[in-house]
Amino acid sequence: MKFAVKKGWSNGRARSGVLQLGSCPFPIQTPALLLTTRKGLPPFTSPDLLTSSLPSPDSHLLQFSPLHFLEGISPKTISNIGGLHQMLSLHQHIFAAVPRDSIIALPEHDSTNKYGASFQTPGGRLLIKPAEYVELVSSMKPDFWVTLADEVPAWVSNKRNRTSVDRTLRWLDDCLSLNKESTTIFGSIVGGSSIEERHRCAQEVAQRNVSGYWIGGFGLGESMDERAALLTAVTDNLPEDMPRHVSGLGLPEEVLQGVAAGIDLFDSTYVYHLTLGGFALTFPLERNKGENADYQLSDSGGDGMKINLKATVYRKDTSPIVESCICFTCQNHTKAYLNHLFNVHEMLAQTLLEIHNTHHYLGFFCSIRKAIEEGKFEQFRRNFVESRRDRLFAAASSA
Amino acid sequence: MALKFEVLGRFNRARAAQLTLPHYLCQTPLFMPVGTQGTIKGLTKNQLEEIGCQIILGNTYHLALRPTSELIDELGGLHKFMNWPRALLTDSGGFQMVSLLHLADITEKGVTFQSPVDGKPMLLTPEESIQIQNRIGADIIMALDDVVRTTITGPRIEEAMYRTLRWIDRCIAAHKRPNEQNLFGIVQGGLDPVLRDICVRGLVERNLPGYAIGGLAGGEDKDSFWRVVAQCTAALPEDKPRYVMGVGYPLDIVVCSALGADMYDCVYPTRTARFGTALVPEGVLKLKHQAMANDIRPIDPMCECMLSRDLHSSIVEGRFPEFVCKFLQTMFPKGDVPEWVCNAMEVAGIDISSCCREMRFDVDKSSTL
Secondary structure, eight states: EEEETTOOOOOOTTEEEEEEOOOOSSSSEESSEEEETTTTTTTTTHHHHHHHHSSSTTGGGGEEEEGGGGGGSHHHHHHHHHHHHHTTTTTTOOEOOSSSSSTTEEEEETOOSSEEEEEEEEEEEEOOOOHHHHHHHHHOSSSSEEOOOOOOTTSSHHHHHHHHHHHHHHHHHHHHHTTTTTOOOOEEOOOOTHHHHHHHHHHHHHHHSSEEEEEEEEESSSSSHHHHOOOHHHHHHTTTSSOOESSOOOHHHHHHHHHHOOEEEEEEEEHHHHHHTTTEEEOOSSOTTTTTTTTOOGGGGGSSEEEEEEGGTTTOOSOSSSOOSSSSHHHHOHOOOOOOHTTOOHHHHHHHHHHHHHHHHHHHHHHHHHHTTTTTTHHHHHHHHHHHHHHHHHHHHOO | OOOEEEEEEEEEEEEEEEEEOSEEEESSSEEEEEEETTTOOOHHHHHHHHOOEEEEEEEEEHHHHHTHHHHHHTTOOOOHHHOOSSEEEEEEEEHHHHHHHHOOESSSSOEEETTTTOOOOOEEOOOHHHHHHHHHTOOEEEEOOOOOOOOOOOSHHHHHHHHHHHHHHHHHHSSOOOOTTTTEEEEEEEEHHHHHHHHHHHHHHHOOOOEEEEESSSSSSHHHHHHHHHHHHHSOOOOOOOTTTTOOOOOHHHHHHHTOOOEEEEHHHHHHHTEEEETTEEEETTSGGGGGOOOOOOTTTTTOOOOHHHHHHHHHHOOOOHHHHHHHHHHHHSSOOHHHHHHHHHHHOOTTTTTOSSSSOOOOOOTTT
């Protein structure tokens, strides 16, 4: 793996970078989004649609949880096939193994103990030990993987929080020593909502021989306000030229907060949950202040950021979700058709919507990168947050 | 009339043709997947085009419920609503009513049923069915017929057949767009050759753009099934498309094509896929089966096989009998081709002795076949 921060492109802590990994022939520009998958594929998008209808190479970063594979196809079979890339026939995509996802592998900090990390899955509670985890990962041959962590939410006791850091470090060392094939590893950093613990963990992990850093324990109930300081407590202790990956920061404002703290890679279930609920992203990707007239209105349950395609107001709407969007869905289908599909519970509804939402969100990341390269990131962030506030206000007052 | 039907190649009764519809130029024999609610479940229009899908069937009953035919009409018709650039066919709505609604009742007026939305009594007349289909705008629309299951016997079948003929006149009268939409009549008559004959004659007199063979694919035994198809295809005009409704399994499609049918529809491939069953030349693969758990081979190494496309080209290229033999050999490697298939192929004039372990000559070669 190769990662480089583009010198001279930093705005405060925000930075523009380039990531190059084995499978993908194209370099990935950061900050970048990893697409959430279930067993390696987006929940509603088939592999052929993944390659034909989403932008390349932006859509080549895929996050998966190895725990998804504990049920169903055995890791041994995956290994026999030659790994995930081979099994899914996505040879030019980048697979990142992260144990936790907010859909079906939620960290269960109460049951985690010194032996392993506990996760709540649809199949019940799972305890996974570092050795088992490393074995699982090695059968899948991802492009990079994240060490097993003990993630705790913001409200645990200081003692529990300290324990989580100690455990995570110990498991990091276990994973490193079990890593026989010298694959690309990201060291996990936790620390809950304690600045000191975040500090400590980051400093410790920075001393290990890893290729990047995964920052966990966010998106588990902490507030956005307290998060900013916690993020910088971590990133300030990490070397400049190594990639930083965070899970659980989904909302656009949260992504902006992460970018501002120096994060390069993001994965979250934001797009998945939007799609499930029938919500389509509509916020403008090009932002000029004063351009308030063209966002979608509130009487449909929207808020200027997204619209609810199930709303009856769209029954006869023959316009695409976003007029200027070049995704397959907007180029081919109307809100009226999508409204009908959702209404009658047809599979195609989520497929089309996931394509649009993913496309739109990748576009957001593209705007972020552009803003950083133009030296205008802070302004971009401010504009975004303020115009969102304006729209919410307008929506509330017209309701 | 809004279609052209031109036969490009033949083998005995089998024919390969070009069917020109308002929205698309089709090759027959062809199979129409069922896109019940304005979508083939989970597939985008691009994926469908790539597969080679030519005509999609939409269910009038479901679409009239949601989003309603008026809305579809207001938005420019079903083609525009779905953004499907090829052809569409809608059924009359009658079948769903009879099969989905246990309180449905058929009278001379039409099909009375309880609305699934609010329980109110409702009536679907031939006129109403055509009006709904006019609004939806498909290339081919189906007459409302009085359809009875072939497993029923007695005077009900005769009643249904005559009613179907009376209703076709009402459908024709109600049809407001004959230059853009083709109204197909449906041959009924159960398994009775006399009734079927009366119905065919009656429909042919009306000089419709195309004809469907209905009332089959409902559980009757295969031996009766192929005989009805054979009789109808022999009696229906040469120069118009013949559509066997509700068919079906790949084997049925091959046999019916050998007997001279051109178009088919069935929920089978889409439905069976949802249950994890793959269709392959050898038959089916139950993918959820434990035995498949570690099988790393692709589903079908010859994945380009598309039955209707192969049927069409094999007839046009003059190698239809070879195609049929290869098809049967792949599906029945032990030579245990079912008797009904052997009999049907006998009538179709196709020599399949190389595929059968033992030939049986059990066919009544009366003129109706």
